[in-house]
Amino acid sequence: MLEIIAVEPGSIGAELELAAGDFLLAINGQPVRDLLDAVIYTADEELLLEVQKRDGELWDLELEKDADAPLGLEFPHPDPQHCGNNCLFCFVHQLPPGLRTSLYVKDEDYRFSYLYGAYVTLTNITPDEIERILAQHLSPLYISVHATDEPLRARLLGRPAPPVLPLLQRLAAGGITLHTQIVVCPEINDGAVLAQTVAELASLYPAVQSVALVPVGLTGYRARLPKLRPATATEARAIVASVAHWQAEFRQRFGTRLVYAADEFYLQAAVEFPPLGDYESLDQLENGIGMIPLFRDEAAQALDETALLPALTVSTLTGVSFHDELRLFVDQLAAKSGVTIHLYPVRNDFFGGQVSVTGLLAGGDIITQLRGRPLGDVLLLPEVVLKEGGDLFLDDLTPGDLERALGLPVKIIPANPFGLLTALEELAN
Numbered sequence: 001m002l003e004i005i006a007v008e009p010g011s012i013g014a015e016l017e018l019a020a021g022d023f024l025l026a027i028n029g030q031p032v033r034d035l036l037d038a039v040i041y042t043a044d045e046e047l048l049l050e051v052q053k054r055d056g057e058l059w060d061l062e063l064e065k066d067a068d069a070p071l072g073l074e075f076p077h078p079d080p081q082h083c084g085n086n087c088l089f090c091f092v093h094q095l096p097p098g099l100r101t102s103l104y105v106k107d108e109d110y111r112f113s114y115l116y117g118a119y120v121t122l123t124n125i126t127p128d129e130i131e132r133i134l135a136q137h138l139s140p141l142y143i144s145v146h147a148t149d150e151p152l153r154a155r156l157l158g159r160p161a162p163p164v165l166p167l168l169q170r171l172a173a174g175g176i177t178l179h180t181q182i183v184v185c186p187e188i189n190d191g192a193v194l195a196q197t198v199a200e201l202a203s204l205y206p207a208v209q210s211v212a213l214v215p216v217g218l219t220g221y222r223a224r225l226p227k228l229r230p231a232t233a234t235e236a237r238a239i240v241a242s243v244a245h246w247q248a249e250f251r252q253r254f255g256t257r258l259v260y261a262a263d264e265f266y267l268q269a270a271v272e273f274p275p276l277g278d279y280e281s282l283d284q285l286e287n288g289i290g291m292i293p294l295f296r297d298e299a300a301q302a303l304d305e306t307a308l309l310p311a312l313t314v315s316t317l318t319g320v321s322f323h324d325e326l327r328l329f330v331d332q333l334a335a336k337s338g339v340t341i342h343l344y345p346v347r348n349d350f351f352g353g354q355v356s357v358t359g360l361l362a363g364g365d366i367i368t369q370l371r372g373r374p375l376g377d378v379l380l381l382p383e384v385v386l387k388e389g390g391d392l393f394l395d396d397l398t399p400g401d402l403e404r405a406l407g408l409p410v411k412i413i414p415a416n417p418f419g420l421l422t423a424l425e426e427l428a429n
Contacts, residue, residue: 001025001052002032004073011072016061018073021054035075036111040136042071080107084124086158088226089183094219096350100396114138117286119181121146123161130167133176140177140209143168147182147189148200156189165200172207179283181212184239186231194239198246198259205250211259212284213239215268220352230354236268247278256280262288267321288357292325295417299329302417306336309428313376315342316413316420317366319358329417339424342374350395358415359384363397367405375408380423382415 001023007013024032027041028048041047049061065071083106087093092106110129112118119142133141145164147153154160168178180201184190189197194213201208216228231239240261247257257280266273276297279290318326323345334341346369348355350362363385370379381399391398391412399410411427413419 002034002038002075005076006074008072008074012063012065012069013072016049016063018051019054023052024049024073024075025052025058026050034078034111036078036115036136036138038073038075039115040138043067078109078111080105080112081109081124082106083108083121084159085121085161088156088158088188089185089216089218089228090158091217091219093225094217094221094351094353096219096221099394103394110138110141113141113143117142117179119144121157121161122164122167123157123159125162125167130170133171134174137175139175140179141171143178143180145180145182145197145201147193148197149193152189152193156183156185168201168204168208172204176207178204178208179210179212180208181214181284181287183216184213184231185216185228186235188228190231190235190239195242202246202250202254202258205254205256205258208258209256210283212262212287212289213243213259213265214262214287214289215264218354222353231265231268233268233270236265237271239265240269240271244274260284260289263290263292264288264321266292292322295325295329299332299417302421303329303332303336306333306421309337309339309424311338312424312428313340313342313374314378314380314424314427315344315370315373315375316380316382317344317346317358317361317370318382319356319361320345320347321356322358330420333417333421333424337421337424339428340376342376344370344373346370358382360394361385362395363393363401364395366393367397367402370406375406378409378411378427379406380413380420381410382419383412384415386412 004018004020004022004024006020007018024038026032028044030041032038045064045067047063051059051061053059092104095103108120108124110120110125110133113120121144146156148165150163153164171178182197184194198211201211215231218228218230243259243261246259250256250258257278260279273293276293279293282290282294285291327343330341330343346361346365348361348365350365351360385393399412402410411423413423
């Protein structure tokens, strides 16, 4: 059974007179074990809810609703299953000391893969969990493969692991859609090994719907960890060229490109990005694949809608790797709107190493590097620097801390061209 911890006012759950402290026992005869069961079973149009009220009374509640209509019930979030891997490139192992405890938790949970798109290696999956995935059709799932050569995959994961291809084949046979990723570690799983991995994943199409090649992320905290390095410009060009070759092959065989390289490889290689349409349905956008082509497309649309605004001076910021791209848009936006926009790249001293993306900036670095700079009337802060659904930076500072340290208001905005344009329009009005 699953406890109801809150009921949204005016929701279906409230109309049914459900309340915090009640327990959901079963839905349409299916016992409810956790949040995942509740999400799946309440997606039907006709429901029979078996409920135990706080006073122990048992209720049977029948209702009809639209399949996608929520009940308005909040349930406890399951604790994640812990990752037993010791990956060569594990980002958690590279975190600086002194962060909040939750950031050091390594999770490896197929439920989170289905619910949130979190990548899992399947190294801790049990037969019962495989059966649950198939029975409840938990699709799509997001799988970190890294290599299909088993000894090499064990080396990358830092532990013996069950062979991944048979697991993927079983999920594929059960109709589960799979999105996969390969963290490319130069001189370890690139070159011929990478080609083998891509080919073997492609053999599982159409179950495998995408293969993402992403660069290894390296911070400045690797003193006692295995030696790894980022791809050189030459290696990045080789990866981009291989992806273009594979895409041509797979498009002819399957009608889809299937394999995609992270934006960072194109930046490292100093080669032009493919057009946005080549990224098809942008299945790997959250993996940093197609973000810049999408940004360019949205930037062009935003500029078409930009009108002259009243005089205003603002500032905004970005990670070092995206600065040149954002600069092109900001300069054009400023010219069309008449607004003065100060754009600052913020170096990531908090993590050090090769980390240069906006989403991993710490509040302390922003304060240190923007203090004393011309900031205008307001600082426009891209929301990706904050904890999702909250207002904390990775170093536990808040936008309020920035306001006090820099002496001006901070406005949180979506990290896209329309987010910046809309913020300017709101401030001007």
